[in-house]
Amino acid sequence: MALIEARSVHVRFGDRIVLEEVDMAVLENECHGIMGPNGAGKTTFFNVITGRAKPTRGEVMLDGENIAGLSPHAIARKGVARSFQIMTLFDEYSARENVMIALPRFRERGFDMSHPASGDRDFKAEAEQVLADVGLADRADIRAKELAYGDRRALEIGVALAQKPRVLCLDEPTSGLGTDGVQRLLGLAQKLKGTLTMIVIEHDMSFLFSLADRISVLHWGQVVARGTPAQLQENLWVRRSNLGKFA
Amino acid sequence: MNGTAPNSPDAARLITPTMLVVWLGLATIPLWISQIGLYPYLGIEILIWSIYALSFNLVLGTAGLPSFGHGVFFGVGAYAFGLAQFNVSSSLWICLTLAMLAAALAGVFVALFISHRRGIYYAFMTIAFGQIFWTIAIKWHSVTGGEDGLLKIERLPADLGFVSFDLKNNASFYYFVLAVFIVIVIALWRLTHSPYGRILSAIRQSETRAAHLGYRVWLYKASVFTISAGMSGLAGGLFAMAQLAAFPDVMSLHQSGYIVMMTLVGGGLVSFWGPIVGVVTFLVARDVIGAMTSAWMLWFGLLFIAIVLFKPEGIAGAFRSVVDGGKARAKRAEGVSALRLLFRS
Amino acid sequence: MIDILPHILNGLTLGLLFALIALGFMLIVGLMEQINLAHGSLFALGAYVGMQMLGPRPPMPADWAAAWLALPLGWRYALTLVIAPCVVGVVGALVEFCMRRTYGKDPLYGLLLTFGAAMVIEEAIRLTWGTRDYVLQVPQAISGGFIFQDLIWSTYRFYAAGIAAVIIGLVWLVIEKTPYGAIIKAGAHDSEIVRALGINLSRLRLAVFIFGTMLAAVAGIIVAPIWGIRPHMGVDAVVPAFLVIVLGGVGSFWGAVSAGILVGLAVGLTGAYASEWSLLSMYILLVAIVTFRARGLFGKKSVLEA
Numbered sequence: 001m002a003l004i005e006a007r008s009v010h011v012r013f014g015d016r017i018v019l020e021e022v023d024m025a026v027l028e029n030e031c032h033g034i035m036g037p038n039g040a041g042k043t044t045f046f047n048v049i050t051g052r053a054k055p056t057r058g059e060v061m062l063d064g065e066n067i068a069g070l071s072p073h074a075i076a077r078k079g080v081a082r083s084f085q086i087m088t089l090f091d092e093y094s095a096r097e098n099v100m101i102a103l104p105r106f107r108e109r110g111f112d113m114s115h116p117a118s119g120d121r122d123f124k125a126e127a128e129q130v131l132a133d134v135g136l137a138d139r140a141d142i143r144a145k146e147l148a149y150g151d152r153r154a155l156e157i158g159v160a161l162a163q164k165p166r167v168l169c170l171d172e173p174t175s176g177l178g179t180d181g182v183q184r185l186l187g188l189a190q191k192l193k194g195t196l197t198m199i200v201i202e203h204d205m206s207f208l209f210s211l212a213d214r215i216s217v218l219h220w221g222q223v224v225a226r227g228t229p230a231q232l233q234e235n236l237w238v239r240r241s242n243l244g245k246f247a
Numbered sequence: 248m249n250g251t252a253p254n255s256p257d258a259a260r261l262i263t264p265t266m267l268v269v270w271l272g273l274a275t276i277p278l279w280i281s282q283i284g285l286y287p288y289l290g291i292e293i294l295i296w297s298i299y300a301l302s303f304n305l306v307l308g309t310a311g312l313p314s315f316g317h318g319v320f321f322g323v324g325a326y327a328f329g330l331a332q333f334n335v336s337s338s339l340w341i342c343l344t345l346a347m348l349a350a351a352l353a354g355v356f357v358a359l360f361i362s363h364r365r366g367i368y369y370a371f372m373t374i375a376f377g378q379i380f381w382t383i384a385i386k387w388h389s390v391t392g393g394e395d396g397l398l399k400i401e402r403l404p405a406d407l408g409f410v411s412f413d414l415k416n417n418a419s420f421y422y423f424v425l426a427v428f429i430v431i432v433i434a435l436w437r438l439t440h441s442p443y444g445r446i447l448s449a450i451r452q453s454e455t456r457a458a459h460l461g462y463r464v465w466l467y468k469a470s471v472f473t474i475s476a477g478m479s480g481l482a483g484g485l486f487a488m489a490q491l492a493a494f495p496d497v498m499s500l501h502q503s504g505y506i507v508m509m510t511l512v513g514g515g516l517v518s519f520w521g522p523i524v525g526v527v528t529f530l531v532a533r534d535v536i537g538a539m540t541s542a543w544m545l546w547f548g549l550l551f552i553a554i555v556l557f558k559p560e561g562i563a564g565a566f567r568s569v570v571d572g573g574k575a576r577a578k579r580a581e582g583v584s585a586l587r588l589l590f591r592s
Numbered sequence: 593m594i595d596i597l598p599h600i601l602n603g604l605t606l607g608l609l610f611a612l613i614a615l616g617f618m619l620i621v622g623l624m625e626q627i628n629l630a631h632g633s634l635f636a637l638g639a640y641v642g643m644q645m646l647g648p649r650p651p652m653p654a655d656w657a658a659a660w661l662a663l664p665l666g667w668r669y670a671l672t673l674v675i676a677p678c679v680v681g682v683v684g685a686l687v688e689f690c691m692r693r694t695y696g697k698d699p700l701y702g703l704l705l706t707f708g709a710a711m712v713i714e715e716a717i718r719l720t721w722g723t724r725d726y727v728l729q730v731p732q733a734i735s736g737g738f739i740f741q742d743l744i745w746s747t748y749r750f751y752a753a754g755i756a757a758v759i760i761g762l763v764w765l766v767i768e769k770t771p772y773g774a775i776i777k778a779g780a781h782d783s784e785i786v787r788a789l790g791i792n793l794s795r796l797r798l799a800v801f802i803f804g805t806m807l808a809a810v811a812g813i814i815v816a817p818i819w820g821i822r823p824h825m826g827v828d829a830v831v832p833a834f835l836v837i838v839l840g841g842v843g844s845f846w847g848a849v850s851a852g853i854l855v856g857l858a859v860g861l862t863g864a865y866a867s868e869w870s871l872l873s874m875y876i877l878l879v880a881i882v883t884f885r886a887r888g889l890f891g892k893k894s895v896l897e898a
Contacts, residue, residue, distance in 0.1 A: 050459060051459075052455075052459075071458070072455075072458040072459050073458050073459075073460075073461050073462055073463050073464065076458070076459050076460055076461035077461040081459075082459055084455075084456075088453045088455050088456040088459075089453065089456065090448075090449050090452040090453055090456065091452055091453075091584070092448075092452055092581075092584065093448075093449065093452070097445070101445065101446065101449050101457075101460060102460050104461070106442060107460065107461050107462060109442045110442060110443065110446055110462065110467075111442075111443055111470075112441055112442045112443055113437070113438045113441045113443045113444070114437060114441060115441055115442070116258060116259040116260075116437070116440050116441060117258075117440060117441055117442045117444070117445045118258050118259050118440070145584075159456070159460070163460060163461070
């Protein structure tokens, strides 16, 4: 049963059609991959399902409710979390603070103007748990902008995880990482698999093929192929366009 | 980031050692200010403008929003105090409260239009509203007295029920304003270090990320602007009492610009105390350098330009890096990134 | 109904002047991606310098001044229209030097820096000329009014509209028909290309900044008899300039001109019904437009949107 489903999502900017009648159904606890060349519309698709862009037509059903066109904060509150391709962290804050702000319980105290934020031990403990999950436990006090690149990527995911989402959207999480970083990330992603619904945009084919249950291939704003990794390897279009080629 | 490091013990305190030192220092001013060639009224101005600048810095330093029209709220507070005194009540507390409320109301009104924006559009909108309110203040002669101002405002006594203080002489008025200042400092320090303050700072660093974490960014920006407007209005009410009148020119772009320059020069982008340093620098420059040349404002403007170019962490930031053992580059980087965050549209 | 015609002329005149100011502003924004808040104070400086040159004590050595004052007002006015902007252009060059450190960084630096520059220039104006009202002398031929069809028309407005249109036309010629204009357009689009073509980018930026400043200054001289001369008149020029590029987009010549005329007409028509508040309509218009997020009449995306 599809937890999140895009129906005929159509996005047009001026006279450019970025997404054309895109259908995508992601089952609950499935790990669904999205791949395709640059400019295919993958990030725009993410923008639509996270509220950053409004589709010209179409619906995005989250557990039966149409969330297309809602603002990012509304969709985030419904349990959709996202990491960005170009990292958006709170650079001046430490890793721990970045995660703390993402905690739903912290958000609930958002308009508390009379208590010191640093006083709450529960938040710290919760944040540290998340940091441990993404392997940053020993770097909790380091400012986000001073973290190594691989750690920043991990933090980006940690922040999304801290939201306790139902749907986790990762936009090119391996971008810029070396083989070590990719391995580490793969380990983390496989740990998460099955515990929540994931949608992952990726260029790294071996990463995606090892991780995803099913993959949708986007090209020129359209879904040109869809299937399990094994099925896609057989797919003529994928093979001919060199997307399926990996060691 | 404005305020102190979140892990430092000061962040959790209601009253910090620095505060006590500052208050004690300020409390002694009437005793020695004449000895150094200045005058007691200057102390009153420093306190009132400090309240104004600290409130302004909530918007600029903490939330990272460039407001070039904040004089509106200072002015609305001043006018509201006078009008309340003439038409509503002779109680100091009621008049000051009305000054705050009127300014906060103006703040809500403006906030409704600007809070979806950031950066340059935000700045120009605040300039536009500044001009609108300033024009109204000048033209609405029957209510504001026009260019002549609202005159004959009195210093109402501070009546606490069991004792009443006459504030007509500058010394007692100074201590009254100092009491208000102390309350404001405590309130703003706590607010800056509360969850609300942390979220404002986060919004400054990445509005996108905050929105995608489920925060109603618009509401945070609107609320901080309103709070800041209200407190600026309180300062305005005190100012009306200080000079016994309210004038429209505080709402001009020129004077709204003063508070921006003071706050930045003092180091408001990286330090809670920066705005006060800026106010003192500005007023001392006005009186000391102003005594030597009428071009003092020109020099201050050039100082502002130099700070923007070379030392965005301001005086307080530079001081802090000296105290911290010369981590000057880090401080400067902090100032630079704070400036950068101001204008991401 | 017909009495509204003089106000429409006023609006058109103002609009052409707003377009002129906005064009200078836009060239700077387009090429350097910096918002120049000092544009307004340079406009004001133009009015003051022009006023001083046409007054009884022109700022030149004594024997030159005598020769200058001997010339008929018409000649002096025409020469001032050319010389005063050059003087202000020098000040503009100074501002550009200060801004160099901020290129390549966020527009924030440019905004704060030029804000400081605007304050400094305004303060310099106050120090030099004080805060009293001044009047800019204009030749008899273009001042005063006349009656036509039972309505009172201002001769000066016709002249102002005419000269503004001529200067706008000149700007168009430079941008569209000269190699310099092509370079400016290319530079606005992609500064790397300009560098790759061997053109000195910093000299180009300086030239464009001075050019834009001179447009603002000459607009100041032309507007002075309509608005009067006050130290803070700059903000009434820079805000409509911003509004014009919000409406017309950055980089669109005709967008700037049409938007300028639109804003001018709004102000002019408000003047018909509530003359005290006419400038206010410009600020209210800005609030309205930015609130409803207009993207530009000619569809070009503004460089202001990051």
